[in-house]
Amino acid sequence: MTTKLICTIGGSHEPIIKAIKEAKPDYICFVCSDDDPASGQKGSYVQITGKGNIIRAHPSDPKPSLPNIPTQLELASDQFEVIKVLTDNFDDVYHKVLDWLNRQNRNEDRILADYTGGTKTMSAALAVAALDCENVDLQLVSGSRINLVKVESGAEQVHQATVENTRFRRKLAQAVAAWNRFAYEETVATLKTIRPPRNPDLQGDYYRALDLSRALAAWDRFDHKTALRIFQNYRPRIGQSLGRHIKALEILNEPEGRRRHPLQLYDLWVNAQRRATQNRYDDAVARVYRLLEWTAQWQLQLHASIDTANIRPEQIPSGVEIPPTSKGCHQAGLYQAWQLIGKLLNNEAARFFEQNDARLYDRLRIRNQSILAHGFEPIREDQWRDMESWLQTAFIPMLVTLAQKDGRIRFPANALQLPQDFSAL
Numbered sequence: 001m002t003t004k005l006i007c008t009i010g011g012s013h014e015p016i017i018k019a020i021k022e023a024k025p026d027y028i029c030f031v032c033s034d035d036d037p038a039s040g041q042k043g044s045y046v047q048i049t050g051k052g053n054i055i056r057a058h059p060s061d062p063k064p065s066l067p068n069i070p071t072q073l074e075l076a077s078d079q080f081e082v083i084k085v086l087t088d089n090f091d092d093v094y095h096k097v098l099d100w101l102n103r104q105n106r107n108e109d110r111i112l113a114d115y116t117g118g119t120k121t122m123s124a125a126l127a128v129a130a131l132d133c134e135n136v137d138l139q140l141v142s143g144s145r146i147n148l149v150k151v152e153s154g155a156e157q158v159h160q161a162t163v164e165n166t167r168f169r170r171k172l173a174q175a176v177a178a179w180n181r182f183a184y185e186e187t188v189a190t191l192k193t194i195r196p197p198r199n200p201d202l203q204g205d206y207y208r209a210l211d212l213s214r215a216l217a218a219w220d221r222f223d224h225k226t227a228l229r230i231f232q233n234y235r236p237r238i239g240q241s242l243g244r245h246i247k248a249l250e251i252l253n254e255p256e257g258r259r260r261h262p263l264q265l266y267d268l269w270v271n272a273q274r275r276a277t278q279n280r281y282d283d284a285v286a287r288v289y290r291l292l293e294w295t296a297q298w299q300l301q302l303h304a305s306i307d308t309a310n311i312r313p314e315q316i317p318s319g320v321e322i323p324p325t326s327k328g329c330h331q332a333g334l335y336q337a338w339q340l341i342g343k344l345l346n347n348e349a350a351r352f353f354e355q356n357d358a359r360l361y362d363r364l365r366i367r368n369q370s371i372l373a374h375g376f377e378p379i380r381e382d383q384w385r386d387m388e389s390w391l392q393t394a395f396i397p398m399l400v401t402l403a404q405k406d407g408r409i410r411f412p413a414n415a416l417q418l419p420q421d422f423s424a425l
Contacts, residue, residue: 002026003110006100008118008126009033009044013055013069015116015141020073022158023112023139027079029100030069031093031122034084044118048082085122093125098132106135114158116141131167134195138163168197168206176209176422182274184217184418208234209422216418220274222267224252238425248416251409261298262403263411265291269396270417276388281379282372288387289334289367292360295399296337299349302406306340308332317343335364348405352398359394363387 005025007016009032020028032045046054047069055066066072070080083100086092104111113130115123115138130136138161175190191210197203215230228249231238235246252267254260272287300306306315311330316322320339322330332340338360342353353360366383369375403409419425 001108001110003112004029004104005112005114006031006097006126007114007116008122009047009069010117010119010122011044012059012117013047013066013072016069016114017072019114019116019139019141019158020069023114025112028075028081030080030082031097031118031126032082032084033087033119033122036087043084043087045082045084048080085125087119088121090121090125093122094129097126097129101129101133101136106133111136112139113137114139114141127161131163131170137161164197164199165202168194168199168202172205172209176213179213179216179422180420181278182220182418182420183278184213184220187213188217208237212238212422212425219249219418220271222271224249228253241425242419245416245418248411259407259409262399262407262409263416265295265298265399266403266411266416268294269391269399273388274418276384279381281381281384282370284384285367285370285379285387286372288391289364289373292364292395293334293337295349295402296334296341299341299345299347299402299406300337303347304340304344306344308337308340316340319343335361348398348401352394356390356394359390363390 003023003025004027005020005023006029007019009016009030030045030048032048033043034045035041035043050068053064053067055064055068055072057065070077083096085096101111101113111133113126113136115126115130117123118126127138130138140159140161142157142159171194172191175187175194178184178186178190188210191206191213194206196206211230212234215227218224218230219227228246231242231246231249239246248263248267251259251263268287268291272284272291275281275284275287297308300308304315309329309331311322311332313330316330317340320336320343322332322336324330338353338357341349342357344350363386366379366387367373369377370379371377400411403411
C-alpha cells in the first residue's frame, strides 16, 4: 500500500520533518502559503522550493542555516508537490485540498492529512476537507507546552486525531437533512454510501437512521406493511415521538376496512401535501383527484351499496346521467359519483356536494387540463394553493366528520404528517 501525506506548511519546519520521518510517506503534498499580495512577503512555499540555506535552525538564529525541507529529507523531485494557497482564504484552501484528495485512490492508498503547520485558516481548511473525505486519517504533531504559544522544541510527537465521531455526525446530518423535504429515499441512498462506523453507539445511530428512512420512504409510497414492520423494531425508542403514527400504521394494515378506509383517505391527503412541498403540484393534484373519487366511492358503497364500477340501472336516480359503456355496464366517474351522493344520501358528504358543486367542477376542470390528465400544461403553484385552501376549509372537515361517524376513528388535523426532523426521534 502506498502512503501519501498532505500537510500544511507554516513557519516551523521541525514538526513537519517529525511527521514525515514517522509516517515515511511515499509521496507528499505540501500545502503552502503564496506570496502576500499586499506586502510581497514570500509565502511558506520557499521552505519547499527555496534554494540554498533558507530555513533557520532556531527562530532566534540571525540567518538561515538549513536547506529546504525536501533536501533535509533527501526527497527526490518526483516524491512531492506543492499547492500554493491564499493564506487566510478558507474557501481557496479547502477547495484546493479537497481537489487533491479527490484525485487520490483513497481505497487503495493510505492518505494522511497533517494539519500541524500553516496559518489557522490553512489548518482548519485541511482538517475540514479531510473530514469530508472517507479513508483519510488526520494527524497532528504536538507535545508538552511550556506556555500557550508553542510546544517545547524536541518534545513533539505525532498524534492520530480521533475523528470517527465528528466525521460520522457531519455525514449523518447531511444525509438526514433530506427529511426536511420528505425525501426519505434520498437519505437512504446517501446513507448507503457511508461506511458504518466501528463505534457501537455510532453504529446504532447509523442503522436507526437508515431503517427509519426506509420505513418512511415505504410509507410515502403507500407501502404501509413494510413501514409498520420496520417501525415495530424501533417502537421502544420512537414510541413517544411517533406513537400516533405507529397506531395509524396498525389501522392502515387492518384487514377489515371500517377504520382503514377513512384513514387511507386522510393518508392520501397528507401525501398530496408532501408532493406540493416538493413543488410537484401535478403529483399533488393527482392524489387529490383520487382522494375525491375514493371518498365518493366509499360513501356510496357504505350507504347505498353502489359499486361505481358496475352500477345497476335501478340504482341511478333521475337527474343523473350515467350511460352504459360498450360492454353494457354503468360506471360513474368522479363527478357523477358525487352527483349520486347528492341525490341518494343525506349526510355530511351530500351537504358538501350541495354547497360545493360548482367549486368541485371548476377544480376538476383544472385537473383535467393538466399534463397528468388530459391536457398539456403543468399545474401552477397558485392553482394548487387555491385547491389546497378549498380542501382545507371545505373537504377535510367533512372527511374528519365522516371518519368519526362511519369509521369510528378520530384524527386531528395534520396529526399524521410524516416527520421532518430526525434529531427529534
